[in-house]
Amino acid sequence: xxxxxxxxxxxxxxxxxxxxxxxxxxxxxxxxxxxxxxxxxxxxxxxxxxxxxxxxxxxxxxxxxxxxxxxxxxxxxxxxxxxxxxxxxxxxxxxxxxxxxxxxxxxxxxxxxxxxxxxxxxxxxxxxxxxxxxxxxxxxxxxxxxxxxxxxxxxxxxxxxxxxxxxxxxxxxxxxxxxxxxxxxxxxxxxxxxxxxxxxxxxxxxxxxxxxxxxxxxxxxxxxxxxxxxxxxxxxxxxxxxxxxxxxxxxxxxxxxxxxxxxxxxxxxxxxxxxxxxxxxxxxxxxxxxxxxxxxxxxxxxxxxxxxxxxxxxxxxxxxxxxxxxxxxxxxxxxxxxxxxxxxxxxxxxxxxxxxxxxxxxxxxxxxxxxxxxxxxxxxxxxxxxxxxxxxxxxxxxxxxxxxxxxxxxxxxxxxxxxxxxxxxxxxxxxxxxxxxxxxxxxxxxxxxxxxxxxxxxxxxxxxxxxxxxxxxxxxxxxxxxxxxxxxxxxxxxxxxxxxxxxxxxxxxxxxxxxxxxxxxxxxxxxxxxxxxxxxxxxxxxxxxxxxxxxxxxxxxxxxxxxxxxxxxxxxxxxxxxxxxxxxxxxxxxxxxxxxxxxxxxxxxxxxxxxxxxxxxxxxxxxxxxxxxxxxxxxxxxxxx
Amino acid sequence: xxxxxxxxxxxxxxxxxxxxxxxxxxxxxxxxxxxxxxxxxxxxxxxxxxxxxxxxxxxxxxxxxxxxxxxxxxxxxxxxxxxxxxxxxxxxxxxxxxxxxxxxxxxxxxxxxxxxxxxxxxxxxxxxxxxxxxxxxxxxxxxxxxxxxxxxxxxxxxxxxxxxxxxxxxxxx
Numbered sequence: 001x002x003x004x005x006x007x008x009x010x011x012x013x014x015x016x017x018x019x020x021x022x023x024x025x026x027x028x029x030x031x032x033x034x035x036x037x038x039x040x041x042x043x044x045x046x047x048x049x050x051x052x053x054x055x056x057x058x059x060x061x062x063x064x065x066x067x068x069x070x071x072x073x074x075x076x077x078x079x080x081x082x083x084x085x086x087x088x089x090x091x092x093x094x095x096x097x098x099x100x101x102x103x104x105x106x107x108x109x110x111x112x113x114x115x116x117x118x119x120x121x122x123x124x125x126x127x128x129x130x131x132x133x134x135x136x137x138x139x140x141x142x143x144x145x146x147x148x149x150x151x152x153x154x155x156x157x158x159x160x161x162x163x164x165x166x167x168x169x170x171x172x173x174x175x176x177x178x179x180x181x182x183x184x185x186x187x188x189x190x191x192x193x194x195x196x197x198x199x200x201x202x203x204x205x206x207x208x209x210x211x212x213x214x215x216x217x218x219x220x221x222x223x224x225x226x227x228x229x230x231x232x233x234x235x236x237x238x239x240x241x242x243x244x245x246x247x248x249x250x251x252x253x254x255x256x257x258x259x260x261x262x263x264x265x266x267x268x269x270x271x272x273x274x275x276x277x278x279x280x281x282x283x284x285x286x287x288x289x290x291x292x293x294x295x296x297x298x299x300x301x302x303x304x305x306x307x308x309x310x311x312x313x314x315x316x317x318x319x320x321x322x323x324x325x326x327x328x329x330x331x332x333x334x335x336x337x338x339x340x341x342x343x344x345x346x347x348x349x350x351x352x353x354x355x356x357x358x359x360x361x362x363x364x365x366x367x368x369x370x371x372x373x374x375x376x377x378x379x380x381x382x383x384x385x386x387x388x389x390x391x392x393x394x395x396x397x398x399x400x401x402x403x404x405x406x407x408x409x410x411x412x413x414x415x416x417x418x419x420x421x422x423x424x425x426x427x428x429x430x431x432x433x434x435x436x437x438x439x440x441x442x443x444x445x446x447x448x449x450x451x452x453x454x455x456x457x458x459x460x461x462x463x464x465x466x467x468x469x470x471x472x473x474x475x476x477x478x479x480x481x482x483x484x485x486x487x488x489x490x491x492x493x494x495x496x497x498x499x500x501x502x503x504x505x506x507x508x509x510x511x512x513x514x515x516x517x518x519x520x521x522x523x524x525x526x527x528x529x530x531x532x533x534x535x536x537x538x539x540x541x542x543x544x545x546x547x548x549x550x551x552x553x554x555x556x557x558x559x560x561x562x563x564x565x566x567x568x569x570x571x572x573x574x575x576x577x578x579x580x581x582x583x584x585x586x587x588x589x590x591x592x593x594x595x596x597x598x599x600x601x602x603x604x605x606x607x608x609x610x611x612x613x614x615x616x617x618x619x620x621x622x623x624x625x626x627x628x629x630x631x632x633x634x635x636x637x638x639x640x641x
Numbered sequence: 642x643x644x645x646x647x648x649x650x651x652x653x654x655x656x657x658x659x660x661x662x663x664x665x666x667x668x669x670x671x672x673x674x675x676x677x678x679x680x681x682x683x684x685x686x687x688x689x690x691x692x693x694x695x696x697x698x699x700x701x702x703x704x705x706x707x708x709x710x711x712x713x714x715x716x717x718x719x720x721x722x723x724x725x726x727x728x729x730x731x732x733x734x735x736x737x738x739x740x741x742x743x744x745x746x747x748x749x750x751x752x753x754x755x756x757x758x759x760x761x762x763x764x765x766x767x768x769x770x771x772x773x774x775x776x777x778x779x780x781x782x783x784x785x786x787x788x789x790x791x792x793x794x795x796x797x798x799x800x801x802x803x804x805x806x807x808x809x810x811x812x813x814x
Binding site (some may be wrong): 036 | 677781
């Protein structure tokens with residue numbers, strides 16, 4: 001694979017060239033060495049759930065068609081898929097649990113490193129959770145909110161509190177199907193039970209429980225993570241920042257945070273601004289301390305502090321390969337084990353911090369919320385002291401960096417659409433009803449060397465906004481689109497269709513809106529609820545002219561996310577198919593029959609332009625069903641495709 | 642020409658990836674996700690057989706003096722030349738199965754429709770493009786290799802010498 005075939009991003013191409021020269025292995029090299037990947041695994045036909053096996057089904061029907069226990073392709077593929085959901089839902093939910101823990105410690109006064117930054121949100125959450133707020137101390141309320149939220153994880157019966165935010169009709173459907181999540185952890189455990197040897201053998205029954213588990217993520221763990229992060233660290237507001245490897249600085253200490261949870265990255269922001277440490281940096285010959293981020297922990301501190309982003313998932317190794325990173329700090333999720341070997345080629349110190357995630361050959365400084373700020377300062381100090389070890393000849397910082405506006409939320413952005421003085425969703429709904437906007441779409445998820453880096457995200461976003469579809473992005477998709485310049489308000493002039501351009505111009509927002517990290521996909525759910533509640537676009541999420549996509553997904557978290565969107569009624573296109581194609585029945589269930597069951601289904605399409613048109617066609621069908629006016633500025637190009 | 646499909650028995654884990662990729666290579670689309678939906682389904686020309694604790698991928702050995710070529714009454718089987726593969730012209734095959742009977746290794750078989758035989762073609766199309774056979778390329782442990790007789794001879798010599806040194810205890814250092 002040539003460097004320009006690996007990524008559309010110039011900065012990444014540049015560092016990939018250097019990595020090649022220096023003989024540094026990257027994910028792309030390792031992927032090439034792995035091809036062809038195991039076909040049984042790709043098709044979901046390998047079962048390792050008990051020691052009768054491992055078993056695999058021959059998709060060409062010459063070899064075994066049943067595992068030793070008798071499990072068919074249908075059973076094996078469905079079991080494997082919902083175990084992926086369990087993995088993804090666990091990751092988001094454990095993240096949410098950690099944030100709840102931090103809120104509790106903060107309210108109990110056991111840590112001084114955090115505070116309640118959004119009191120209004122704390123109070124409104126308290127009211128929603130049935131906690132008395134009148135005349136009570138803020139700390140008392142926060143303790144009760146944290147405890148109530150904690151109980152949602154281990155709840156054995158009833159319904160998750162935030163599931164009641166969904167439109168009435170959706171809740172009724174979930175109840176009818178028996179998929180309202182009871183407790184976040186409970187549904188995950190039940191996945192493991194159902195998929196262990198000799199339990200659930202009906203692929204539809206398995207997938208149905210998979211949806212329940214995923215809903216426990218979207219309307220549970222992830223939503224808790226988002227809401228409580230807003231309480232602790234502040235609800236984001238539109239903010240300007242910069243993105244791409246070019247944000248690293250030659251004359252400053254570069255500290256890169258990588259991972260997911262804001263509990264650590266947010267205090268690192270504070271620590272990196274400590275005058276004493278900045279002075280120490282100067283003494284060490286640096287002009288200052290430059291903090292940058294990778295993956296979702298980057299999105300968290302971008303949204304709230306405007307901290308620059310160095311790159312997305314596939315750029316984690318490349319950031320180190322610039323030779324300019326003095327310290328990379330990691331917590332949990334999406335951190336490649338390969339980082340320790342790349343770091344060894346440079347002066348970069350790699351520091352792991354979570355008791356849940358250790359890396360052999362890497363310094364481990366355990367993070368504790370109780371001593372968050374002192375620990376953060378210690379790590380920043382390490383970065384500062386490592387600056388002098390930087391080898392000048394090995395430093396290659398690409399010139400690429402791009403401006404962006406981020407920090408949009410369900411509370412802020414859509415209310416802006418009508419201007420500052422009309423804070424309702426009415427203008428957004430009206431824009432869709434009048435046909436100025438065709439609809440809206442969410443592009444989320446990871447990078448994957450199977451698809452040219454960023455190409456899937458960026459081409460899809462361009463095609464959608466060209467067709468007057470407002471796009472919201474999270475996670476690594478947000479970073480990809482930011483690097484391509486689509487998160488600048490000016491992008492509307494260059495790329496958006498006339499209707500969307502008019503709105504962006506009037507309100508001053510970009511045509512692609514950054515709504516946060518991967519747990520912040522819950523912001524999209526809330527936005528959809530608000531649009532339904534505003535009225536005029538049907539009475540369920542599945543009525544809305546909206547669609548979702550994960551064009552470059554790789555993580556189990558993306559499986560869980562896409563499942564909670566589909567189970568909430570949002571048609572979702574995936575770049576790479578789920579590993580289920582070995583089962584015709586499961587494939588048909590996911591790509592066709594789910595629409596009859598939950599009002600939305602999946603589609604698999606690796607070409608981002610074709611995928612965008614699947615979304616547009618879906619949006620048009622929904623517009624037709626709602627008997628909306630034709631799209632105001634239907635482009636001829638769209639018809640031609 | 643390299644015509645020996647070399648099998649390192651210590652390395653074969655019996656994963657059957659060679660079988661799967663062989664079928665994909667001989668499908669119409671040559672693309673896994675499409676191939677499993679084709680009619681008729683493609684078939685693998687290699688089969689992993691168990692022999693005690695060992696797993697052994699078996700396919701046509703492309704014999705120099707091939708009994709199957711000799712016995713084929715319609716010249717459907719042809720040796721393309723010394724050191725070259727034995728290939729099948731499927732339209733000439735009458736399905737008499739003599740070749741199946743005379744193959745000393747049992748690696749020939751009738752195809753799914755039962756009307757002609759099916760055998761390894763050493764991925765001639767791929768070889769012409771300078772690529773390795775699909776099974777060789779796919780093998781995750783590199784248990785399968787396509788080597789020339791000279792290369793195999795050299796490997797065997799090395800193996801022999803290592804054993805010789807060990808048993809004769811003349812290893813230095």
